[in-house]
Amino acid sequence: xxxxxxxxxxxxxxxxxxxxxxxxxxxxxxxxxxxxxxxxxxxxxxxxxxxxxxxxxxxxxxxxxxxxxxxxxxxxxxxxxxxxxxxxxxxxxxxxxxxxxxxxxxxxxxxxxxxxxxxxxxxxxxxxxxxxxxxxxxxxxxxxxxxxxxxxxxxxxxxxxxxxxxxxxxxxxxxxxxxxxxxxxxxxxxxxxxxxxxxxxxxxxxxxxxxxxxxxxxxxxxxxxxxxxxxxxxxxxxxxxxxxxxxxxxxxxxxxxxxxxxxxxxxxxxxxxxxxxxxxxxxxxxxxxxxxxxxxxxxxxxxxxxxxxxxxxxxxxxxxxxx
Amino acid sequence: xxxxxxxxxxxxxxxxxxxxxxxxxxxxxxxxxxxxxxxxxxxxxxxxxxxxxxxxxxxxxxxxxxxxxxxxxxxxxxxxxxxxxxxxxxxxxxxxxxxxxxxxxxxxxxxxxxxxxxxxxxxxxxxxxxxxxxxxxxxxxxxxxxxxxxxxxxxxxxxxxxxxxxxxxxxxxxxxxxxxxxxxxxxxxxxxxxxxxxxxxxxxxxxxxxxxxxxxxxxxxxxxxxxxxxxxxxxxxxxxxxxxxxxxxxxxxxxxxxxxxxxxxxxxxxxxxxxxxxxxxxxxxx
Numbered sequence: 001x002x003x004x005x006x007x008x009x010x011x012x013x014x015x016x017x018x019x020x021x022x023x024x025x026x027x028x029x030x031x032x033x034x035x036x037x038x039x040x041x042x043x044x045x046x047x048x049x050x051x052x053x054x055x056x057x058x059x060x061x062x063x064x065x066x067x068x069x070x071x072x073x074x075x076x077x078x079x080x081x082x083x084x085x086x087x088x089x090x091x092x093x094x095x096x097x098x099x100x101x102x103x104x105x106x107x108x109x110x111x112x113x114x115x116x117x118x119x120x121x122x123x124x125x126x127x128x129x130x131x132x133x134x135x136x137x138x139x140x141x142x143x144x145x146x147x148x149x150x151x152x153x154x155x156x157x158x159x160x161x162x163x164x165x166x167x168x169x170x171x172x173x174x175x176x177x178x179x180x181x182x183x184x185x186x187x188x189x190x191x192x193x194x195x196x197x198x199x200x201x202x203x204x205x206x207x208x209x210x211x212x213x214x215x216x217x218x219x220x221x222x223x224x225x226x227x228x229x230x231x232x233x234x235x236x237x238x239x240x241x242x243x244x245x246x247x248x249x250x251x252x253x254x255x256x257x258x259x260x261x262x263x264x265x266x267x268x269x270x271x272x273x274x275x276x277x278x279x280x281x282x283x284x285x286x287x288x289x290x291x292x293x294x295x296x297x298x299x300x301x302x303x304x305x306x307x308x309x310x311x312x313x314x315x316x317x318x319x320x321x322x323x
Numbered sequence: 324x325x326x327x328x329x330x331x332x333x334x335x336x337x338x339x340x341x342x343x344x345x346x347x348x349x350x351x352x353x354x355x356x357x358x359x360x361x362x363x364x365x366x367x368x369x370x371x372x373x374x375x376x377x378x379x380x381x382x383x384x385x386x387x388x389x390x391x392x393x394x395x396x397x398x399x400x401x402x403x404x405x406x407x408x409x410x411x412x413x414x415x416x417x418x419x420x421x422x423x424x425x426x427x428x429x430x431x432x433x434x435x436x437x438x439x440x441x442x443x444x445x446x447x448x449x450x451x452x453x454x455x456x457x458x459x460x461x462x463x464x465x466x467x468x469x470x471x472x473x474x475x476x477x478x479x480x481x482x483x484x485x486x487x488x489x490x491x492x493x494x495x496x497x498x499x500x501x502x503x504x505x506x507x508x509x510x511x512x513x514x515x516x517x518x519x520x521x522x523x524x525x526x527x528x529x530x531x532x533x534x535x536x537x538x539x540x541x542x543x544x545x546x547x548x549x550x551x552x553x554x555x556x557x558x559x560x561x562x563x564x565x566x567x568x569x570x571x572x573x574x575x576x577x578x579x580x581x582x583x584x585x586x587x588x589x590x591x592x593x594x595x596x597x598x599x600x601x602x603x604x605x606x607x608x609x
Contacts, residue, residue, distance in 0.1 A: 131345045131352075134583045135576070136542030139560070143353065143576055146564035150360045235484075239453040239546050245565045259457055266461050296461065300454055308449040311485075 023316040027227070030309020037085050038092040044082065062265065062292050072294045074258065075265035080298055083253040087299070090241070090254040094167035095233040099226035101171025102178055107214070107222065109175065110182025115190065115209055125179075133176035141236055144169040145246045159249065163237070166246070170233045178225040182218055189213050224317040231310035238303050255299040262295040330605040331595050338591050342584040349580045350573065351375065357569040382577065391568035399559055400574050407548065407555030410473055411540045414480035415533050421481065422490035423522075423529070429491065430498050440491075448488035452543045455479045456550035465551065472551040480543050490532050497528040530593050534586040541579050 063073040071080040109125050116122060132140075148165045152158045189195060198208045241247025241256030248254035250261065358371050368374035381387045387396035428440040459465045459475045466472070481487065501507055501524055510520055545557035552558075556575055563571040594601045 127341075127344065127348070130341065131348045134345050134349065134538070134580045136538040136545075136579060136583065138542035138545045139576060139579055142545060142561060142564050143572060146567070146569075146572065147356045147360055150567050150569075235451050239451065242453055242457070243546070243549055243561070245561075256453075259454075263457065263461055300458075303451060303454060304449050307451070311448065 020316060020319060023312045023319075027309050027313025027316055030306060031313065033309075034088055034092060034306060037088040041086045041089040044085065062295065065294065071298055074295050075262050075292075080258075080295060083258060084255070084298055084302055087253045087255045087258065087302075090163065090248045090252065091234050091237045094163040094237070095230040096167075097164050098167035098171035098174075098229045098233040101168050102174045102225060102229045103222060105172070105175045106178035106182060106225070109179035111186065111209065111214070113179065114183030114186030115213075129176040129179055132172065135173070137170070137173040137232070138236065138239075140173050141166060141169045141240075142246070144172075145240075149246065156249075159252075162246070163248070166236060166240070167233055170236050171229055174225060174229045174232065177228075178222065181221050181225070185218055185221060186213060189217055220317045220321045224314045224321070227310045227314040227317070231307045231314070234303070234306055234310070255303050258299040259296065262292055266292050266296065331602070334595070334605070335588070335592060338588050342581070342588055345584050346577060346581050347379075350378065350577045353573050353576055354378065357573055360569055361567070378573070382574075387574050388570060390563070390571040391566055396571050396574050399571060400556070400578060403554065403556035403559040403575070404578065406473075406553060407541070407544050407557060410476050410548075410553070410555065411480065411537070411544055413477045414486075414540055415536065417477060418481035418486050418490055418536070419529055419533055421487055422494050422532075423525070425487070425491040426494035426498050430495050430502075444488045444491050447482050448485040450483050452479050452483040453546045453550055455483045456547050460550065467552045472553050476544070476547050476551055476553055479547050480540050484539060484543050486536055486539060486543075490536065493532045494525065494529065497525055501525070527590075527594055527598055530590045534590045537586045538583045541582065 060073055061075050061077045063069060063077070065072045069079045069081065071084070074080055074083065109129065112122055112125055113129075135143075145162060145166055148158075148162060149155045155162070194212065195208060198212055203212075237247055238254060238256035238259075239247070241254035242260045244257065244260060247256055250257050354375050355371065358374065368377065378387070381397075385397050387400070390396050390399055425440050425444060428436050429444070431437060456475070456479055459479070463475075465475050498521065501521060507517075507520070511517060541557070544555060545561055547553075548555045548557040549561050556579070560572060560575040560579075563569070563575065595605075
């Protein structure tokens with residue numbers, strides 16, 4: 001069997017530094033935790049009318065942590081922990097869909113640009129990638145989802161499909177990045193002696209490309225971009241859910257709409273107690289004393305830690321990548 | 324046989340053609356969607372091509388018709404751009420300055436400073452812009468009017484969504500390559516002032532890094548302006564999307580695409596002006 005791996009990469013693979021091990025543990029831990037939470041969200045019993053309030057529990061708005069509510073309750077008295085867990089359902093599958101979109105569009109485009117020389121099709125693909133990369137990601141997403149919402153007759157009935165549409169658009173916005181990275185890698189690999197050796201051994205071009213170039217030497221680039229796309233989708237979903245028009249509509253929970261919900265409650269209390277010109281210390285005092293601190297911090301930390309984990313995994317894959 | 328200035332004009336012309344093609348392609352793609360969306364201008368024009376030609380003509384003359392609310396689209400876009408563009412450019416300038424500082428710290432001799440710098444960059448890379456804007460409202464009580472929301476928007480766009488982290492890493496990488504160059508080592512041995520010399524050679528990488536982030540900043544402005552209540556391009560564009568005002572959305576998208584493409588063209592021009600190697604290469608091919 002031909003050795004197609006770079007020796008330097010093998011050496012680095014054998015000796016990961018403590019920093020790399022930390023990145024790997026954090027990244028894989030995040031992916032594992034999100035998967036477990038998504039599974040938990042599927043199996044937990046929720047009362048839909050109250051938006052994930054535990055059946056039979058008493059409604060106490062902005063309550064602190066207790067045995068009944070481990071993280072306390074939100075502005076409507078719903079269990080914060082249950083809503084945090086259930087929110088994973090809003091982005092997990094659409095996020096994976098976004099990763100699939102970038103995978104299935106970028107690999108052919110990158111292969112066309114990096115493995116073949118020129119041609120009209122390569123020129124057209126290159127132009128499409130340039131056009132796509134000229135659209136800021138959020139602009140592309142907002143325009144796309146606005147068009148989708150305008151074209152369906154009953155937007156409320158298409159809520160789930162809209163999330164997948166968001167995923168598709170986020171994936172599409174990452175296609176130029178991955179396609180160009182793959183093209184650059186394939187161009188570099190074409191110059192390597194192992195490709196000549198493969199040809200000399202009579203291997204087909206398809207086998208060389210798929211098995212020895214893409215699968216062996218490009219999987220980390222692809223996986224890295226999948227992590228980035230998943231993180232980007234989480235960011236877009238929470239941002240749009242926070243704004244409230246194109247994300248996850250209440251009462252279905254999302255980390256974004258949880259933050260939006262508690263915001264009005266905190267601001268209303270602030271206005272009543274301190275007036276409009278309240279300062280930093282008032283804000284912190286209010287958040288702690290009204291039991292709103294966890295309702296604000298829990299979704300915020302969930303967003304930051306999840307995105308951090310996905311970026312850590314992407315960083316780990318980038319540093320372990322063949323150079 | 325062409326002289327090198329005409330080669331430079333040819334090169335810039337080629338980039339300009341690509342930019343125009345991208346703008347036209349984007350407007351055609353979005354225009355086709357708008358044409359088939361409910362409330363489209365189908366009734367007012369004879370066909371899609373006629374409408375697109377009228378749109379481009381209007382784009383050049385500054386008359387893009389009226390929005391859904393009856394206000395001039397051009398007026399709305401100019402008003403929004405007058406708020407958003409200074410914010411985006413100030414955010415870019417602030418981010419580049421901070422990134423240059425962080426790159427010097429991270430690349431410096433002090434190990435503690437380097438680790439601290441890296442830690443700060445990692446943390447800022449994780450914080451989404453909308454979350455920072457959210458905390459600005461609920462914790463710092465940023466008022467919805469006045470100059471303060473714009474200042475916060477500048478800071479948030481400069482720091483959040485990985486902008487600062489990305490720019491710092493790019494500049495640090497360039498700095499690391501530059502420090503190993505013979506002429507830099509020789510200047511260092513002769514005791515010449517280094518920051519000034521390094522800064523001169525970092526202008527192009529800084530400009531390239533800045534141009535690559537323009538799109539991110541314009542996209543981030545959509546969320547930040549909406550959260551902070553700033554009526555800039557992002558806010559107007561988002562409202563246009565929500566209200567189904569697709570002609571206004573089309574105009575804003577085309578403008579944003581042109582800005583992103585234009586920033587890349589600007590970097591090519593800057594390289595030709597500043598980098599003698601680029602001119603030498605063109606002289607060689609002339």
